[in-house]
Amino acid sequence: xxxxxxxxxxxxxxxxxxxxxxxxxxxxxxxxxxxxxxxxxxxxxxxxxxxxxxxxxxxxxxxxxxxxxxxxxxxxxxxxxxxxxxxxxxxxxxxxxxxxxxxxxxxxxxxxxxxxxxxxxxxxxxxxxxxxxxxxxxxxxxxxxxxxxxxxxxxxxxxxxxxxxxxxxxxxxxxxxxxxxxxxxxxxxxxxxxxxxxxxxxxxxxxxxxxxxxxxxxxxxxxxxxxxxxxxxxxxxxxxxxxxxxxxxxxxxxxxxxxxxxxxxxxxxxxxxxxxxxxxxxxxxxxxxxxxxxxxxxxxxxxxxxxxxxxxxxxxxxxxxxxxxxxxxxxxxxxxxxxxxxxxxxxxxxxxxxxxxxxxxxxxxxxxxxxxxxxxxxxxxxxxxxxxxxxxxxxxxxxxxxxxxxxxxxxxxxxxxxxxxxxxxxxxxxxxxxxxxxxxxxxxxxxx
Amino acid sequence: xxxxxxxxxxxxxxxxxxxxxxxxxxxxxxxxxxxxxxxxxxxxxxxxxxxxxxxxxxxxxxxxxxxxxxxxxxxxxxxxxxxxxxxxxxxxxxxxxxxxxxxxxxxxxxxxxxxxxxxxxxxxxxxxxxxxxxxxxxxxxxxxxxxxxxxxxxxxxxxxxxxxxxxxxxxxxxxxxxxxxxxxxxxxxxxxxxxxxxxxxxxxxxxxxxxxxxxxxxxxxxxxxxxxxxxxxxxxxxxxxxxxxxxxxxxxxxxxxxxxxxxxxxxxxxxxxxxxxxxxxxxxxxxxxxxxxxxxxxxxxxxxxxxxxxxxxxxxxxxxxxxxxxxxxxxxxxxxxxxxxxxxxxxxxxxxxxxxxxxxxxxxxxxxxxxxxxxxxxxxxxxxxxxxxxxxxxxxxxxxxxxxxxxxxxxxxxxxx
Numbered sequence: 001x002x003x004x005x006x007x008x009x010x011x012x013x014x015x016x017x018x019x020x021x022x023x024x025x026x027x028x029x030x031x032x033x034x035x036x037x038x039x040x041x042x043x044x045x046x047x048x049x050x051x052x053x054x055x056x057x058x059x060x061x062x063x064x065x066x067x068x069x070x071x072x073x074x075x076x077x078x079x080x081x082x083x084x085x086x087x088x089x090x091x092x093x094x095x096x097x098x099x100x101x102x103x104x105x106x107x108x109x110x111x112x113x114x115x116x117x118x119x120x121x122x123x124x125x126x127x128x129x130x131x132x133x134x135x136x137x138x139x140x141x142x143x144x145x146x147x148x149x150x151x152x153x154x155x156x157x158x159x160x161x162x163x164x165x166x167x168x169x170x171x172x173x174x175x176x177x178x179x180x181x182x183x184x185x186x187x188x189x190x191x192x193x194x195x196x197x198x199x200x201x202x203x204x205x206x207x208x209x210x211x212x213x214x215x216x217x218x219x220x221x222x223x224x225x226x227x228x229x230x231x232x233x234x235x236x237x238x239x240x241x242x243x244x245x246x247x248x249x250x251x252x253x254x255x256x257x258x259x260x261x262x263x264x265x266x267x268x269x270x271x272x273x274x275x276x277x278x279x280x281x282x283x284x285x286x287x288x289x290x291x292x293x294x295x296x297x298x299x300x301x302x303x304x305x306x307x308x309x310x311x312x313x314x315x316x317x318x319x320x321x322x323x324x325x326x327x328x329x330x331x332x333x334x335x336x337x338x339x340x341x342x343x344x345x346x347x348x349x350x351x352x353x354x355x356x357x358x359x360x361x362x363x364x365x366x367x368x369x370x371x372x373x374x375x376x377x378x379x380x381x382x383x384x385x386x387x388x389x390x391x392x393x394x395x396x397x398x399x400x401x402x403x404x405x406x407x408x409x410x411x412x413x414x415x416x417x418x419x420x421x422x423x424x425x426x427x428x429x430x431x432x433x434x435x436x437x438x439x440x441x442x443x444x445x446x447x448x
Numbered sequence: 449x450x451x452x453x454x455x456x457x458x459x460x461x462x463x464x465x466x467x468x469x470x471x472x473x474x475x476x477x478x479x480x481x482x483x484x485x486x487x488x489x490x491x492x493x494x495x496x497x498x499x500x501x502x503x504x505x506x507x508x509x510x511x512x513x514x515x516x517x518x519x520x521x522x523x524x525x526x527x528x529x530x531x532x533x534x535x536x537x538x539x540x541x542x543x544x545x546x547x548x549x550x551x552x553x554x555x556x557x558x559x560x561x562x563x564x565x566x567x568x569x570x571x572x573x574x575x576x577x578x579x580x581x582x583x584x585x586x587x588x589x590x591x592x593x594x595x596x597x598x599x600x601x602x603x604x605x606x607x608x609x610x611x612x613x614x615x616x617x618x619x620x621x622x623x624x625x626x627x628x629x630x631x632x633x634x635x636x637x638x639x640x641x642x643x644x645x646x647x648x649x650x651x652x653x654x655x656x657x658x659x660x661x662x663x664x665x666x667x668x669x670x671x672x673x674x675x676x677x678x679x680x681x682x683x684x685x686x687x688x689x690x691x692x693x694x695x696x697x698x699x700x701x702x703x704x705x706x707x708x709x710x711x712x713x714x715x716x717x718x719x720x721x722x723x724x725x726x727x728x729x730x731x732x733x734x735x736x737x738x739x740x741x742x743x744x745x746x747x748x749x750x751x752x753x754x755x756x757x758x759x760x761x762x763x764x765x766x767x768x769x770x771x772x773x774x775x776x777x778x779x780x781x782x783x784x785x786x787x788x789x790x791x792x793x794x795x796x797x798x799x800x801x802x803x804x805x806x807x808x809x810x811x812x813x814x815x816x817x818x819x820x821x822x823x824x825x826x827x828x829x830x831x832x833x834x835x836x837x838x839x840x841x842x843x844x845x846x847x848x849x850x851x852x853x854x855x856x857x858x859x860x861x862x863x864x865x
Contacts, residue, residue: 012530251568
């Protein structure tokens, strides 16, 4: 065993594969050929995220995403049909996009894409299926929210935004109940049925014809209309402030400290995300080193930006032993203050720079992760060389860039602290922190 | 030490994956949770590496790094740009050879607190979080090495001391107890030379400890029950049956049976209890699976949560009725679907360099056959519908059943409403 650490070799230069774009009818196929990758990822991206849902039908997108699984023949017939082809159905909605797709062995690609296209464009949308899926989704809301960290994240929207973001993506336990099967049908007709979207295909595409795939998926659909960007306003209330969501008997508290941030297109990505990584994006980031590795309060602490097309959120999160909640909050805020005042170290700068440049081959080592990057580029209208442009930004990054980013993008004075835990045990110590006014609510009151 | 090199089209990435043949089955009473706590300590510094430095080195390369512990093994992995392969091999070799030089009471105390919070986060503060712990307690008798979960108990974690940490490393961490897999685009001889360079001089263990006896001397003696009333959002039913050990044909049959019953939306439990008579919460088709144990009986698990206004007894009875039907027969079509689902999941798991490396390490550590990582799905090809039916008739019976039931606390009295 040598005591001498071997030098790193020279990193190979990396360029994100340039996708092949093919316009077919009203849509575009964006294909990346990865030799040897025989499990192909197919993703159809539509610009119909939760953010553009009508306020009187919040959750209709999430419900439609579920209902698609009933397939063209209804009665939950789609997934079994795909399962027989060894294909896996993908359907999810986020704030900015509605993403459907399949992962499938390349030998069965053609057949799976035909099934997929039928499922997206011509689902049965049977009345009973929709009611069943809606009721299941409603119940699942509380099943999932029984996990404290999930409840904390879902509680956050109404603390930072008015409008659509104040209600969880799936519509929450109240608004979703009002959605009628007819609303799902008309939503689907106006969006997935009639507009083309963009088809992302990643894998070993030798012998695969993108035009054929495009014809199958796009048919006679038309391009989706451009979206109007409108930044939602914050709710009233003093900042910073603390909300305790009461869950009596909790041995841990799920903690989120968050504030509003600019939209994705407004931030300088390497600077913003770089400073987020220094604070909480890696195991060795400041929050984790302090709360986990020094104090032993938590299994893990982190921070990151959630950047959307019209707005953004910065948040820090951890699940901490109940009695350490107050100190975990003040310690986290102290870490932000120190970063803003003292800036980053040379080691932190190089860690951010290196991990986002030489590390790119690792980040894109599976078809799924590469498809994920392409979906992100489609959702945010980014150019094909986006990954390389951002990498170049990281290569140029200086200490001054990150120091100024800490001041520009981190705003503890505007933070909302959400704590899901035992209010009886937490109210007094959290009040004593002096962070701000403390309000206690029960989970049932949040979306009444 | 067994090295497996797998040349693959990885796109400038090297995946390094180590499986040490030590897990919670090696723990003795009073020391539960130790193999996992020890895994944490492997990141806390060694002879030539300071606390946290291992993570830092890999993260700054944009690499993926982590570790996990199960009953049968402890796994460490790094996926890095290929130019960093030597550095990663050196880091792994350093903690294998010199961990005891870097270990202090301070890091032990810190990681003990971290692991206790991991236990709170995953088990104690999580609805149904103690289900697996309760299942193992019933599935294997007191004193059996699979009787306790990998996370261990709070009391045993408190009892861990520095001397024991050092003796555990000496007893279990030798190259003779390790499989290392490197998936990369490099020439296998080149990889071999590098591994030899860093690990070649690390001595094998002087003594090989005897693992606690995993032989089961009696059938389960079911039906066994554990009933829990606590703050869960819905009644939860967990059924568990003993099935043959991982690696036996009987395990593969049970695996297919679990897929017929509860993997995918074409599975019986999903069709019957989520779609047709919607009394179970929609889990997307994940109601049944097998928990693979190499050195003792594996477990076939069935888990569903009740819909609103459905009580736990009703759900439990309906699941049991559906499970019992498997003994009457399984169709070829069902079996084809089950094979396709398992094959898809297997292909997905080996489709990237890190997953492929992990699967190869597993097959080498447990079966001494790295090729199995690629050929595993063929094991399902010649299993017949009659074999699956017969397994259901033999295994899915009350005598081999244990049930863990969670029920919500009764609603508070409405008097103050």
